[in-house]
Amino acid sequence: MTTATAKSIELDTINEFRARATAEGLLDVAYTTADSPFGPLLLARTERGLVRVGLPNQDADELLADLAARVSPRVLEAPKELDEVRRELDLYFEGKLDRFDLPLDWRLSGGFRQRVLRAINRIPYGQTRSYTEMARKAGNERAVRAAGTACGSNPIPLVVPCHRVLRTGGALGGYGGGLPMKEALLELEGVLDGKSGS
Amino acid sequence: MTALPPFQTVLDEHSAAVMAILQGAVGRDGAEDCFQETFLAALRAYPKLGDAGNLRGWLLTIAHRKAIDHHRARGRAPVPVAEVREVAVEDGIPEHDPGLWAAVGALPPKQRAAVALRYGGDLPHGEIAAALGCSPEAARRSLHEGLKRLRKELG
Numbered sequence: 001m002t003t004a005t006a007k008s009i010e011l012d013t014i015n016e017f018r019a020r021a022t023a024e025g026l027l028d029v030a031y032t033t034a035d036s037p038f039g040p041l042l043l044a045r046t047e048r049g050l051v052r053v054g055l056p057n058q059d060a061d062e063l064l065a066d067l068a069a070r071v072s073p074r075v076l077e078a079p080k081e082l083d084e085v086r087r088e089l090d091l092y093f094e095g096k097l098d099r100f101d102l103p104l105d106w107r108l109s110g111g112f113r114q115r116v117l118r119a120i121n122r123i124p125y126g127q128t129r130s131y132t133e134m135a136r137k138a139g140n141e142r143a144v145r146a147a148g149t150a151c152g153s154n155p156i157p158l159v160v161p162c163h164r165v166l167r168t169g170g171a172l173g174g175y176g177g178g179l180p181m182k183e184a185l186l187e188l189e190g191v192l193d194g195k196s197g198s
Numbered sequence: 199m200t201a202l203p204p205f206q207t208v209l210d211e212h213s214a215a216v217m218a219i220l221q222g223a224v225g226r227d228g229a230e231d232c233f234q235e236t237f238l239a240a241l242r243a244y245p246k247l248g249d250a251g252n253l254r255g256w257l258l259t260i261a262h263r264k265a266i267d268h269h270r271a272r273g274r275a276p277v278p279v280a281e282v283r284e285v286a287v288e289d290g291i292p293e294h295d296p297g298l299w300a301a302v303g304a305l306p307p308k309q310r311a312a313v314a315l316r317y318g319g320d321l322p323h324g325e326i327a328a329a330l331g332c333s334p335e336a337a338r339r340s341l342h343e344g345l346k347r348l349r350k351e352l353g
Contacts, residue, residue, distance in 0.1 A: 010213070010214075010217070013213075013217075013233055013234075014209070014213070016234060017209075017233075017234055017237050017238070020234060020238060021238065021241055024238065024242075026238070026241045026242060031206075064204045064207075065201070065203060065204065067204065068201070068202055068205075069201055069202075072245060073202035073203070073204065073205055073244055073245055074205050074241060074244060074245060075204035075205055075206055076204075076206050076209070077206050
């Protein structure tokens, strides 16, 4: 009746603020956190689409500060705005979704990096490609190291499947979320069974 | 120059202070509306703010203006006693003395704002001046006059 009431009033107040900000088009970056088998993910979107996925080993506060600096400081927690992203990721982790159907906002990557990431985005579920192939698809076959860097800086991991890019010869290479996560994702997609090293 | 933090951080860190001074300035019912208007205005202007040096003072300045707008729209200055008394009871915040806040609500606008900012918002004199858009000296004087009047009225 006393403290609990006061707190719930404040929550309603915040919810109303969020709703009015959204209705007025003031919500430049909406974010939420979502559970995953690997730990909490940070999900952020703009009016264009999904702009950032933060993996469990990344510092969410740092990622939000980066979004504030590079996209817009109008960053607000707004879970509803990410319902569809969360729904598709849940299905993906359950092995029930092999293709994300989400609008993407590519603005955090420019030039060659963005071309690499767009090429990665076309690698089908359950298949892998080499960094060299990605460099070639992005228009510069010799820029293999730069292609690797583009993978490493992927702002939208999981949905843009940089985990499907391996070294020529099949070695795992690197992963922003840690190699065990990359392995687990490839197992989930049925890639690693009897295929490692080939 | 300090980079602007995500607006969610601003909301998390300052919403309680803004609500507290608004409740002191316009009463509970008005505070809800003024709170929405304050943070919407802040969010609209936020990208152009440029510097995050004194976000609290900036927000409380906006809150103060919204409180004045509220009083103008109502065409009356002081908040009726009954309304304020109800706030304290419903919120159940023991340290809030309804008689005291009623008396604060009855102060002239500048004095009321200075007292609310100092004791509701816990602001130092310099920031009160910034929020009220006056000199530190004038802010100090408003606070002093307000407190003097409160002491007299409450014995």
